[in-house]
Amino acid sequence: MLHLNLRRRFLIITIFLLSSLGMSCQVIAQNKPPLRVGFSMALTGPLAANGKAALLSMEIWREDTNKKGGVIGRQVEFVYYDDQSNPSLVPGLYTKLLDSDKVDVVVSPYGTNLISPAMPLIMQRNLVFLTLFGVDVNAKFNYPGYFQMMPNGKNPTVGISSGFFDAAMTAKEKPKTVAFIGGDAEFQAVTIEGAREVAKKYNLKVVYDKSYPPNTTDFTPVLRAIQATNPDIIYVASYPGETPGLVRAANEIGLKATVFGGTMIGCGFASVKKQLGPLLNGLLCFELYVPEKTVKFEGIESFLKIYQSRAEKEGVDALGFYLPPYAYAQMQILGQAIEKVGSIDNKKLIDYIHNTKFTTVVGDVKFATNGEWEVGRPLYVQYKGIKGNDIEQFRKPGPAVIISPAELKSGDLITSYQEAKNK
Structure with missing residues (x-):
């Protein structure tokens, strides 16, 4: 009987210690600084309708991700500014994001004319740059850290x-x-x-x-x-x-x-x-x-269900078929890459993205050497x-x-x- 009581006491102590350890890990994770993602987006001006739809889609990803514990144990936080659909504002906004706001990583504005002005600064600092709906922007830059979210293929x-x-x-x-x-x-x-x-x-x-x-x-x-x-x-x-x-x-x-x-x-x-x-x-x-x-892309229907339920209130495209899934997929790729690399080391992220096929709500995505999609569709x-x-x-x-x-x-x-x- 004494032997049995000792075993029970040992089991209770073990469970207590494991529970305490789990609680400690949660506290440590909660105490980690947020993962800050910076970008500009067209929230006013002629591109605002798409810019607002993209932002809503990115926010849905951020909320989904944070509910699951964030990325590398860090809650995701967005820092963004309205570029007013004006290309001349973009370099200054990204300089502010990097130098004043000290964001951890950046993603692009929406559209060819807004992505291009950010490229020199991104290249100067050797940053990974996932971009949203630019047409052949990298043809004149040939930058290895550029990755395009638009399914038009290598050319x-x-x-x-x-x-x-x-x-x-x-x-x-x-x-x-x-x-x-x-x-x-x-x-x-x-x-x-x-x-x-x-x-x-x-x-x-x-x-x-x-x-x-x-x-x-x-x-x-x-x-x-x-x-x-x-x-x-x-x-x-x-x-x-x-x-x-x-x-x-x-x-x-x-x-x-x-x-x-x-x-x-x-x-x-x-x-x-x-x-x-x-x-x-x-x-x-x-x-x-x-x-x-x-x-039958994995997750596309559930994403659109959430997006469409919020679209009217947010005043954005009611269906969300054009841009929103790609804005969400852009963030999926960034999040998956950081999680697998285990850090925000931009060189490692660039290498990993080049060598990986990603599963997203717009299907499997593999990037070609120029940052466009290996296979267009x-x-x-x-x-x-x-x-x-x-x-x-x-x-x-x-x-x-x-x-x-x-x-x-x-x-x-x-x-x-x-x-x-x-x-």
Whole structure:
């Protein structure tokens, strides 16, 4: 009996000591300084709608991560400033983040024109730099610490449009001619430059290739001029403010082509979907996420459920299909890298990110040597069967059928554009 009592006492003491040790570890973890992530974001100005959506997505990641204990035992804290969509403010803001705020790591602002001005400072300090939606920014810097969150492949100027032509060339009557049109701005110019290369690969004859001024509001004359050349394919590169006007003009003049669409930024936004409704039918357009059954990225549906539940209150894009999953995935990659490296040593982080395939809410991501995605996969979808302007229909499979890439294909291309509008 005495022997049994001794064993019980020993067990009780052991449990007590282990519990105390666990509590001590929790206290130590709680006492660690926060992991401070610095960045600027467009919260006002022309890029604010996307900047606010990106910030909400990043905050969702931060909250998720902190509930699980943080990163390397440290709670994550954001330090950020409004860059007002103004590239000239970016260098000063990042200098402040690094020198005054003493943040541990930085990530980029949103968009090509805001990322580029930060690059010299980032390079000077040899920092890891995960960036959000820049088109081929690193082509002029060749910086090994640059990593881009946009799925355009190793050669982004070509990769962003190649899926459109891959899809268009599946038409029963093989297209032979192409017309190019886009705004007179850097993004559109770079995108069409790459599209020309892809068209050349398919031996397409260019019958129209012009740009329109950025302040254009009436696109009817532009599309009439294109129609006069009778192209099989009409490829458009447009900003969100231009896209609705182009689609409306196409419907007004009864535009005829085998395939009409392109890298028409804005089609992925809830506000544009709601505004255009059935006018989208027949278009072959660039998207970054649609809820088709072939898209089964780990965690994407649960992320969007949380995002959408907060979107209206935050005044951001109601669907969150375009930018938000990539902003969340950007932070997933940074967090996973710091956790695995076990520190914020920027050189080690750069090496680790280069050599690792990451699982994220936008699928597996592996970076090429230039910091772009090793394998690109921008989606090109054809809109079909859209009725009315109710945004709820876009939350389900069907209205945006994936035509390219082949591994995510959920339906076949319907041609011509006029016939596809009525399907």
